[in-house]
Amino acid sequence: MAGDSRIFMNQDMDIGVTSREPKKIPKQARDDVPIATDRTRLISAEGKKPRQRYMEKSGKCNVHHGNVQETYRYLSDLFTTLVDLKWRFNLLVFTMVYTITWLFFGFIWWLIAYIRGDLDHLEDENWIPCVENLSGFVSAFLFSIETETTIGYGYRVITEKCPEGIVLLLIQAILGSIVNAFMVGCMFVKISQPKKRAETLMFSNNAVISMRDEKLCLMFRVGDLRNSHIVEASIRAKLIKSKQTKEGEFIPLNQTDINVGFDTGDDRLFLVSPLIISHEINEKSPFWEMSRTQLEKEEFEIVVILEGMVEATGMTCQARSSYMDTEVLWGHRFTPVLTLEKDFYEVDYNSFHSTYETNTPVCCAKELAESRREGQLLSHLSSATLLSGGREAETAKGEEEEEEGREPAGLNGANGTAGEVKEDMPV
Numbered sequence: 001m002a003g004d005s006r007i008f009m010n011q012d013m014d015i016g017v018t019s020r021e022p023k024k025i026p027k028q029a030r031d032d033v034p035i036a037t038d039r040t041r042l043i044s045a046e047g048k049k050p051r052q053r054y055m056e057k058s059g060k061c062n063v064h065h066g067n068v069q070e071t072y073r074y075l076s077d078l079f080t081t082l083v084d085l086k087w088r089f090n091l092l093v094f095t096m097v098y099t100i101t102w103l104f105f106g107f108i109w110w111l112i113a114y115i116r117g118d119l120d121h122l123e124d125e126n127w128i129p130c131v132e133n134l135s136g137f138v139s140a141f142l143f144s145i146e147t148e149t150t151i152g153y154g155y156r157v158i159t160e161k162c163p164e165g166i167v168l169l170l171i172q173a174i175l176g177s178i179v180n181a182f183m184v185g186c187m188f189v190k191i192s193q194p195k196k197r198a199e200t201l202m203f204s205n206n207a208v209i210s211m212r213d214e215k216l217c218l219m220f221r222v223g224d225l226r227n228s229h230i231v232e233a234s235i236r237a238k239l240i241k242s243k244q245t246k247e248g249e250f251i252p253l254n255q256t257d258i259n260v261g262f263d264t265g266d267d268r269l270f271l272v273s274p275l276i277i278s279h280e281i282n283e284k285s286p287f288w289e290m291s292r293t294q295l296e297k298e299e300f301e302i303v304v305i306l307e308g309m310v311e312a313t314g315m316t317c318q319a320r321s322s323y324m325d326t327e328v329l330w331g332h333r334f335t336p337v338l339t340l341e342k343d344f345y346e347v348d349y350n351s352f353h354s355t356y357e358t359n360t361p362v363c364c365a366k367e368l369a370e371s372r373r374e375g376q377l378l379s380h381l382s383s384a385t386l387l388s389g390g391r392e393a394e395t396a397k398g399e400e401e402e403e404e405g406r407e408p409a410g411l412n413g414a415n416g417t418a419g420e421v422k423e424d425m426p427v
Contacts, residue, residue: 051324054240054253054301057205059198059320082186083193090190094183101179102148105172106141112164113140130162148176194310198319200225201306202274205353207323208332209281209295209360216281216365218258220323221334222306223274223352230308230317233269235260235277239286240322241300256286258302271308273347274337281365291364292330300325331360 055061074081082093113119113134121127122135133156134140143156147169158165204221212219224230237258244250260279261267269275281287290298302323310317335354339346361368 051299053322053324055303055320055322057203057321059318061320079182079186083189087190090186094187097179097183101176102141102144105148105168106137106144108168109134109143109165110137110140112162112168116162128159128161130165131156131158133157144172147172148179192313192315194313194315194317197226197310197317201230201317201319202349202352203304203306203319203321204334205327206332206355207302207328208334208355209287209328209330210333210358211360212278216361216368218279218281218285218287218302218328219276219334220302220304221274221276221352222269222271222304223347223349224271225349228311230269230271230306231311233271233306233308235267235269235307236305237277237279238303238305239300240303241286241298258286259284269306269308273345274349274352276334277304283366285365287365289364289366291367292362294364295325295328295330298325302328329355330362331357333358 053062082090085093109131112130116130118127118129118131118134119136121129131140131143134143139156145151146153146156158169160166202223202225207218207220209216209218211217222235237260239256239258240253241256242250242252243254258279260277266278279285304321304323306319308317309315332355335351335356337348337351339348363371
């Protein structure tokens, strides 16, 4: 039975498959249509209009928030707002906060000296000023920097005869510590963000659809260039496609989950060498009724999200990529990149994005499953027919022998031989 089913399965695969040619000319070239060279936006030969990507290959989402009225919400989370700023604005804010703080407290120190009359008694040795050797705004500004940064050159010092100066010193020391903690913490988080770690996580340029373990599967490849690994790595995939409900509601950019091993645990990755992530196209898959011809007409985008903790820092890292409908290759497989060398395995990243053509049915997974079931049924029926036909032949032969006055062959052979032996035996 297993051999018969395999034969019928091979017959089904031979019907309408893509031929494996060593050098197949792309359809765009056969139709004299210029081939697009931008891998982030390919245009098929059927005249598809270029569409805006929902997510770039680099992981950047092409979604802008407009007409936001409640902008005060950004100030309620000021720390995150500063961290999310671009580096040039972040450095500008960092510099301006310290400069404004030093100028503000320098002005207060100068104002105290001006009100107390210290600036009018600079040459009076018997006069006890609030801050010694403070002769103007510049020296007050320098004293403010020395106080907040705790440099303490020892030339300008506060005296004990100035209670208002002592209070101001306490306020500046406390506020200066808060400013230091806020700004230095902001810069530290900005520097240690794991976004750059995602730059060494690779996704294949294309996704492929081909047979794996006698099942039609959607596959793409992921890899890590660093020797330090991503801990607790997991991967998810989403299908971004507009849909219309049965009630007539249109949902733009609807997100549908693509199972890449959540139920079996295959979505938990040990990302030491490049891995091929596989999605089995079954009844629960959004590609269940999508054939090769329909794939060329559909408009969708597959978003892939790889998450994990950076081994060196323990911070969570997320890398993202996407595949447009024109970047899904039907009837292709990925070229192997892992080879065994002396005492180690070597990964050839030159072939990381390479694919080759393989025999793949052009029908959808639903039709493939139905044809396989029909093939198994035909095999079962043919075996049952042969078995019943043999039994009918034996029954007909026995009836003919009974009509001629003979016993069935099985009994005649035994009893007849026994009778002859009895006749030949002497009495």
